Amino acid sequence: MAITLTQQAADHIQRHLQKRGKGLGLRLGVKPSGCSGMSYQLEYVDVASADDQVFEQFGARVYVAPDSLSYLEGMQLDYAREGLNEGFRFNNPNEKAACGCGESFTV
Numbered sequence: 795m796a797i798t799l800t801q802q803a804a805d806h807i808q809r810h811l812q813k814r815g816k817g818l819g820l821r822l823g824v825k826p827s828g829c830s831g832m833s834y835q836l837e838y839v840d841v842a843s844a845d846d847q848v849f850e851q852f853g854a855r856v857y858v859a860p861d862s863l864s865y866l867e868g869m870q871l872d873y874a875r876e877g878l879n880e881g882f883r884f885n886n887p888n889e890k891a892a893c894g895c896g897e898s899f900t901v
Contacts, residue, residue, distance in 0.1 A: 796849060796868070797871065799852060806882075814838060818839045818840065819848070820836060820856050821856075823835040823859055824865045845859065867887075868887045869884060871883075872884075
């Protein structure tokens with residue numbers, strides 16, 4: 795089981811950690827939410843939990859709690875800019891459907 799990062803995602807994580815002046819990486823998880831059932835949750839990690847799974851690529855680390863792993867298996871985290879919009883993209887092979895607004899998904 796692995797979660798991968800693109801170079802763009804890793805660069806964005808590193809830039810934000812440098813701006814913050816602290817942090818180990820990015821925590822990626824899922825929570826019940828939205829019209830489709832689940833949504834992604836992102837936050838910067840200052841202290842890792844003992845049971846976190848850690849995935850590292852291009853010098854950036856992503857921390858995932860065990861209860862989110864089954865929803866994220868095989869996912870690629872990307873970062874993209876399109877016109878005025880920019881943000882993380884979740885290329886998750888486990889997604890069966892997403893809501894129209896893009897805020898939630900089902901597995």
